[in-house]
Amino acid sequence: MIIDKLYESVENKGHVCVGLDTSLDYIPKHFMSKFVSEEEALFQFNKEIIDATLDIAACYKVQIAYYEALGISGLIAYKRTLDYIKESKGIIISDIKRGDIAKTAEMYAKAHFEGDFETDFITVNPYMGLDSIEPYLPYLKNKNKGLFALIRTSNQGAKDIEFIETKDNKKVYEAVGEKIHDMGKEFIGGCGYSAIGGVIGCTHVNEAIQLRKVLNTMFFLIPGYGAQGGKAEDVALYLKNGNGGVVNSSRGILLAYRKVGDELNFADCARKEAIRMKEDIMRAVKGI
Amino acid sequence: MIIDKLYESVENKGHVCVGLDTSLDYIPKHFMSKFVSEEEALFQFNKEIIDATLDIAACYKVQIAYYEALGISGLIAYKRTLDYIKESKGIIISDIKRGDIAKTAEMYAKAHFEGDFETDFITVNPYMGLDSIEPYLPYLKNKNKGLFALIRTSNQGAKDIEFIETKDNKKVYEAVGEKIHDMGKEFIGGCGYSAIGGVIGCTHVNEAIQLRKVLNTMFFLIPGYGAQGGKAEDVALYLKNGNGGVVNSSRGILLAYRKVGDELNFADCARKEAIRMKEDIMRAVKGI
Numbered sequence: 001m002i003i004d005k006l007y008e009s010v011e012n013k014g015h016v017c018v019g020l021d022t023s024l025d026y027i028p029k030h031f032m033s034k035f036v037s038e039e040e041a042l043f044q045f046n047k048e049i050i051d052a053t054l055d056i057a058a059c060y061k062v063q064i065a066y067y068e069a070l071g072i073s074g075l076i077a078y079k080r081t082l083d084y085i086k087e088s089k090g091i092i093i094s095d096i097k098r099g100d101i102a103k104t105a106e107m108y109a110k111a112h113f114e115g116d117f118e119t120d121f122i123t124v125n126p127y128m129g130l131d132s133i134e135p136y137l138p139y140l141k142n143k144n145k146g147l148f149a150l151i152r153t154s155n156q157g158a159k160d161i162e163f164i165e166t167k168d169n170k171k172v173y174e175a176v177g178e179k180i181h182d183m184g185k186e187f188i189g190g191c192g193y194s195a196i197g198g199v200i201g202c203t204h205v206n207e208a209i210q211l212r213k214v215l216n217t218m219f220f221l222i223p224g225y226g227a228q229g230g231k232a233e234d235v236a237l238y239l240k241n242g243n244g245g246v247v248n249s250s251r252g253i254l255l256a257y258r259k260v261g262d263e264l265n266f267a268d269c270a271r272k273e274a275i276r277m278k279e280d281i282m283r284a285v286k287g288i
Numbered sequence: 289m290i291i292d293k294l295y296e297s298v299e300n301k302g303h304v305c306v307g308l309d310t311s312l313d314y315i316p317k318h319f320m321s322k323f324v325s326e327e328e329a330l331f332q333f334n335k336e337i338i339d340a341t342l343d344i345a346a347c348y349k350v351q352i353a354y355y356e357a358l359g360i361s362g363l364i365a366y367k368r369t370l371d372y373i374k375e376s377k378g379i380i381i382s383d384i385k386r387g388d389i390a391k392t393a394e395m396y397a398k399a400h401f402e403g404d405f406e407t408d409f410i411t412v413n414p415y416m417g418l419d420s421i422e423p424y425l426p427y428l429k430n431k432n433k434g435l436f437a438l439i440r441t442s443n444q445g446a447k448d449i450e451f452i453e454t455k456d457n458k459k460v461y462e463a464v465g466e467k468i469h470d471m472g473k474e475f476i477g478g479c480g481y482s483a484i485g486g487v488i489g490c491t492h493v494n495e496a497i498q499l500r501k502v503l504n505t506m507f508f509l510i511p512g513y514g515a516q517g518g519k520a521e522d523v524a525l526y527l528k529n530g531n532g533g534v535v536n537s538s539r540g541i542l543l544a545y546r547k548v549g550d551e552l553n554f555a556d557c558a559r560k561e562a563i564r565m566k567e568d569i570m571r572a573v574k575g576i
Contacts, residue, residue, distance in 0.1 A: 021392065065388060065395035071404025075363055097388055099413050100353060101443045104309065107353035116359025125387050127415040127438060129445020150415060155389045157417020164463055165455040172460060175452055 002120050002146045003219055006091055007191035009058045010243050014278035015235070015285075017093065017221065018053050018270075019250025020046050020081060021063035024070070026254050028263035039073040043080045045266075049254065050081075050088060052267035056274045058246045059091035061221070062119075079116050092119045093148060093221065099125030105135035113139040121146040123199060123221070126176055130183060133196070140187050146195040151177040152211065154201025154224035174214075181215045193219040193244060200238060202230030202247070208237035212244070220245035226252040226277070232284035242285045249277055290408050290434045291507055294379055295479035297346045298531050302566035303523070303573075305381065305509065306341050306558075307538025308334050308369060309351035312358070314542050316551035327361040331368045333554075337542065338369075338376060340555035344562045346534045347379035349509070350407075367404050380407045381436060381509065387413030393423035401427040409434040411487060411509070414464055418471060421484070428475050434483040439465040440499065442489025442512035462502075469503045481507040481532060488526060490518030490535070496525035500532075508533035514540040514565070520572035530573045537565055 024038055027045045035041040050060065062085075067078035085092050094117065098108045112122045113136070126132060126149050139145040152162055152173040162173035177198060184194030194217050202208075202224035212220075220238050224230040225247045239245050256273035257266035312326055315333045323329040338348065350373075355366035373380050382405065386396045400410045401424070414420060414437045427433040440450055440461040450461035465486060472482030482505050490496075490512035500508075508526050512518040513535045527533050544561035545554035 023391070023395075063392055063395075065386070065392045065399065068399040068405075069395040069403070071399070072360065072363060072367065075360060079360065097386070097413075098353070099387065099415070100385055101441070101445065103311070104351055104353045107311075107351075107357040111353065111356040111359070111362075115357070117356075125385075125413050125415050127387070127413050127449055128441050128443060129448035129450065131443055131445030131448075153389070153416050155416060155419055157389065157419030157422075160417035160419075160467060161415055161460070161464055162417065164452075164460060167453040167455060172449070172452060176449055179448055 001189035001195055002144050003193050003195045003197070004189040004191045006059060006146070006219065006246070007189070007193060007243055009091055010246060013056055013058050015239070015245065015247045015281045016057055016274050016278045017059050017061050017246040017248040018049065018057040018253055018274060019061045019063065019248045020049065021066050021250040022046055022254060023066055028257065028266050030264065031266070037073065038070060039077045042067070042070070042074070042077040046081045047084055048267040049270050050085060050090065052271040053253070053274045054088055054090060056271070056278055057090065059093055060085050061093040061095050061248050061250070063095040063250070082117060082119055093121040093123065094119040095123045097123045097125045097150065099128055099132050101128055101132050102135070105132055109136045109139055113143055113145045121148055121197070123148045123150065125150050126180060130179060133180070133183060140195045146197065148197040148199050148221040149180045151180065151198040152200050152203070152207070154203055154230070158201070177211065177215050181218050184218060188217055193217055197221055199223065202234050202238065205234065205237060208234065212238055212240055216240070222247045225249055232280040233287070235281055236284040236287070239285055247281060252277065289475070289477035289483055290432050291481050291483045291485070292477040292479045294347060294434070294507065294534070295477070295481060295531055297379055298534060301344055301346050303527070303533065303535045303569045304345055304562050304566045305347050305349050305534040305536040306337065306345040306541055306562060307349045307351065307536045308337065309354050309538040310334055310542060311354055316545065316554050318552065319554070325361065326358060327365045330355070330358070330362070330365040334369045335372055336555040337558050338373060338378065340559040341541070341562045342376055342378060344559065344566055345378065347381055348373050349381040349383050349536050349538070351383040351538070370405060370407055381409040381411065382407040383411045385411045385413045385438065387416055387420050389416055389420050390423070393420055397424045397427055401431055401433045409436055409485070411436045411438065413438050414468060418467060421468070421471060428483045434485065436485040436487050436509040437468045439468065439486040440488050440491070440495070442491055442518070446489070465499065465503050469506050472506060476505055481505055485509055487511065490522050490526065493522065493525060496522065500526055500528060504528070510535045513537055520568040521575070523569055524572040524575070527573055535569060540565065
């Protein structure tokens with residue numbers, strides 16, 4: 001199962017998920033000027049980042065919005081990026097956060113689990129209910145695909161809906177987490193985790209301990225490290241025996257060259273930041 | 289404001305929102321065989337439907353998933369469909385249900401409020417909170433765009449999350465509806481409705497009356513008529529003085545030819561069904 005492959009990748013390479021949320025203005029000018037089109041520059045920038053991080057990245061998270069923003073040519077760069085990660089034997093999480101039901105969800109499954117945009121995992125938004133997840137399930141069993149459902153995100157606005165208190169003295173995100181966790185029990189791989197994972201932002205210590213305990217077969221996709229304030233020590237609380245999650249960093253890695261002031265060697269700067277991050281988390285994991 | 293234009297369109301043409309959720313298998317074989325590519329057939333089918341319904345359709349809802357499922361060429365057909373509706377002076381709701389925050393949401397705004405996929409309204413998923421809506425707001429003011437946020441959907445699974453009971457004796461969807469409604473107050477047009485509308489499935493009588501009362505400046509996008517079981521009398525309860533919402537029908541219109549058994553004249557069948565639906569709703573609206 002794909003979740004076993006991701007688990008193994010974490011065992012071998014660490015927890016870093018390299019986020020290819022590539023905005024055109026992240027691409028250094030000298031590099032941009034080499035190419036005739038934005039599409040080509042976008043793809044070639046990603047290719048450099050992938051080449052420089054392949055032995056450190058547990059997986060790559062590609063945020064489709066950055067490509068969709070450029071229309072058809074952006075989506076061609078998106079497709080080429082996915083194809084290149086596949087050729088390189090990397091694991092892909094397509095961060096698409098789709099959420100719809102019935103035949104529409106089947107169409108999204110078709111869009112991202114086969115054809116031009118085929119990927120390993122997609123992120124999904126569960127607001128409409130479990131029947132917005134069900135249409136993807138045949139692909140988990142038959143095509144070795146996986147999901148990450150939004151549970152508790154790391155943004156300020158999470159308080160608006162995810163944090164609404166329910167009659168059972170829970171928060172909405174806890175109720176959502178439990179429902180998705182239950183649904184995932186049918187898809188548990190040899191590693192002990194389900195092919196239905198959860199997006200769980202790195203936030204507070206108590207929350208982390210509770211979520212890791214309750215959602216014990218759920219693999220976590222953890223945003224919020226670095227730029228968004230999460231520390232390695234916090235991240236470690238979301239992991240179990242040193243595995244059970246990947247930690248995303250996008251700008252922290254893609255824009256590492258700006259911090260160093262070395263845009264000529266942007267890919268090498270990205271590599272060094274990915275290694276630093278990997279070791280930072282490893283150290284914290286061992287410290288527990 | 290775009291919401292005034294939609295309101296006026298309802299005044300002039302009635303409440304029917306023609307849903308272009310065009311699956312390839314909806315296209316009659318004789319028509320399909322005329323074209324060299326799926327992309328061309330998909331666009332030409334939509335074009336026939338648009339031409340046949342332009343004077344009856346308050347607006348068109350284009351469900352991107354059906355196009356995304358066909359990869360790059362599907363998205364070209366999607367773009368061509370949007371362009372054709374614009375040329376024809378129709379109003380478009382792009383049913384994309386995107387939901388993300390910060391720079392990612394800005395990218396979705398860029399994707400769908402300018403460039404290749406520019407549209408009038410998009411649907412958004414509010415699960416992550418109000419900061420998943422905020423990045424679109426500048427476009428409401430400066431580019432005359434609008435939103436429909438998911439509030440209470442008409443699927444079975446709505447019970448899973450939208451119906452969770454909160455400590456304040458509300459359901460989650462009611463709390464979400466009120467937050468979005470408040471947010472919309474800054475964007476109310478001359479017609480008395482906000483450019484931030486809500487997706488409110490056609491379901492139960494009591495619910496309809498309550499929602500229409502509380503969310504009194506929210507324009508509704510109402511799915512669930514016909515194929516999903518909602519009747520014109522139910523729909524009428526979601527409208528206010530005969531306006532305040534559009535009612536979507538996709539398969540009911542696109543596949544009207546199957547019911548009649550006349551695939552040669554699929555566009556004419558679609559037109560007749562749109563007229564029947566328009567009159568059905570009008571009759572119910574006047575009956576209140």
